[in-house]
Amino acid sequence: MFDFGGISNVVFALGRYGPAGVQIAGTAFALNKPGFFATASHVAGTDGQGLVLAFKKMSSLNDYQDTGDTSIQMFPVQIEAVDPFHDLAVLRADVEAVSNLVIGGADQAPVGVGVSSFGFPHADHGRMVLTQQDAEIGARVLIASGGIKARHLVLNTQARPGQSGSPVFRKSDGILVGVLVGSYAPGGGGGISLGGVDPHTLHQTTHAVSAEYLLKMY
Amino acid sequence: MTTNIDALLAEEPVKWIQELPQYQREAIEKLLSNGASFDEVAQAWLNASAENTYRFSASTPVGDKGTFLENLKREVRAFLCGDKKYKKERDGLFGEKGLARTYVVSSMAVAIAPHLSVASAVISPLIALVLASVGKVALNAWCATQTDAQPIIPPDAVQ
Numbered sequence: 001m002f003d004f005g006g007i008s009n010v011v012f013a014l015g016r017y018g019p020a021g022v023q024i025a026g027t028a029f030a031l032n033k034p035g036f037f038a039t040a041s042h043v044a045g046t047d048g049q050g051l052v053l054a055f056k057k058m059s060s061l062n063d064y065q066d067t068g069d070t071s072i073q074m075f076p077v078q079i080e081a082v083d084p085f086h087d088l089a090v091l092r093a094d095v096e097a098v099s100n101l102v103i104g105g106a107d108q109a110p111v112g113v114g115v116s117s118f119g120f121p122h123a124d125h126g127r128m129v130l131t132q133q134d135a136e137i138g139a140r141v142l143i144a145s146g147g148i149k150a151r152h153l154v155l156n157t158q159a160r161p162g163q164s165g166s167p168v169f170r171k172s173d174g175i176l177v178g179v180l181v182g183s184y185a186p187g188g189g190g191g192i193s194l195g196g197v198d199p200h201t202l203h204q205t206t207h208a209v210s211a212e213y214l215l216k217m218y
Numbered sequence: 219m220t221t222n223i224d225a226l227l228a229e230e231p232v233k234w235i236q237e238l239p240q241y242q243r244e245a246i247e248k249l250l251s252n253g254a255s256f257d258e259v260a261q262a263w264l265n266a267s268a269e270n271t272y273r274f275s276a277s278t279p280v281g282d283k284g285t286f287l288e289n290l291k292r293e294v295r296a297f298l299c300g301d302k303k304y305k306k307e308r309d310g311l312f313g314e315k316g317l318a319r320t321y322v323v324s325s326m327a328v329a330i331a332p333h334l335s336v337a338s339a340v341i342s343p344l345i346a347l348v349l350a351s352v353g354k355v356a357l358n359a360w361c362a363t364q365t366d367a368q369p370i371i372p373p374d375a376v377q
Contacts, residue, residue, distance in 0.1 A: 026276060040273070079337035084266035146263065147262055163274045201272045217239075
């Protein structure tokens with residue numbers, strides 16, 4: 001199994017800085033080129049103003065993350081490239097952060113393979129806890145977006161708001177195979193909300209777009 | 219002053235698309251080959267969203283995509299046809315010798331983006347699509363047909 005011990009240095013919360021502080025929108029991660037990061041394009045949005053990558057100092061993912069500590073560190077990022085058809089965005093910051101990421105894709109994640117994703121579930125409620133979720137690939141699917149069909153992975157796990165943009169790694173060797181973008185919902189969901197939760201999303205069919213589409217973006 | 223941009227507009231409109239980055243060009247060319255117009259592709263770019271997928275962002279989308287393309291077109295017309303708010307950028311761009319399409323698109327994107335509160339990277343391909351939709355026509359002739367365009371004022375006539 002791959003050692004994800006240093007993952008807290010690679011995965012960040014992506015938020016927008018405003019008068020009320022930072023509102024976390026989702027997850028982003030460092031690419032293998034200094035200062036470059038990736039996320040889902042719907043997390044980055046269209047406006048580069050006030051975008052920041054936020055993090056808390058951690059020595060490893062095994063640290064006890066203090067949920068009562070609302071202080072964060074952050075640095076600004078700009079939108080460098082956007083691919084809405086594949087729901088991916090590349091961000092750029094004036095920092096030296098870099099990962100030793102190996103980018104693969106859905107071809108490297110056949111059905112049944114174990115994967116790990118890292119992100120910030122429940123960020124819509126202000127919770128900022130870097131969380132690992134392990135799952136197996138349940139299916140590989142083609143999903144159309146704006147008339148363009150793209151390769152996606154179905155992860156057999158439930159995801160929550162804040163996890164879009166999470167990197168999805170193959171557990172055996174740490175190759176990036178996907179970027180989490182949402183979950184199956186008939187018609188895209190959004191029709192019903194119970195306490196802020198769309199019941200159509202309460203299941204274990206999470207979608208991640210194949211990471212291969214990142215390769216041409218930076 | 220418009221000679222350089224006229225030379226680019228005189229060539230095949232699809233050249234504006236062919237010089238986009240590969241990851242943008244491939245998707246746009248696929249939609250065009252399926253019979254979509256430049257306008258329809260631009261709208262598809264703006265509205266793209268994986269079918270039957272609920273997005274797990276913790277923020278709400280920004281802006282009204284229904285009117286965004288019209289607003290972008292208005293800004294492109296303003297830039298190309300001489301609106302004074304783009305005078306500096308327009309004079310700088312049109313004064314360049316040997317204009318390249320990639321430079322035109324990126325320069326216009328950087329100039330227009332703040333007026334629409336978007337990142338320039340978001341609108342670059344849309345500007346290429348709008349320029350392609352202008353077709354083979356001299357800029358002055360095109361501007362004369364645009365109802366909300368400002369009159370073109372030669373830069374040396376403006377103090």
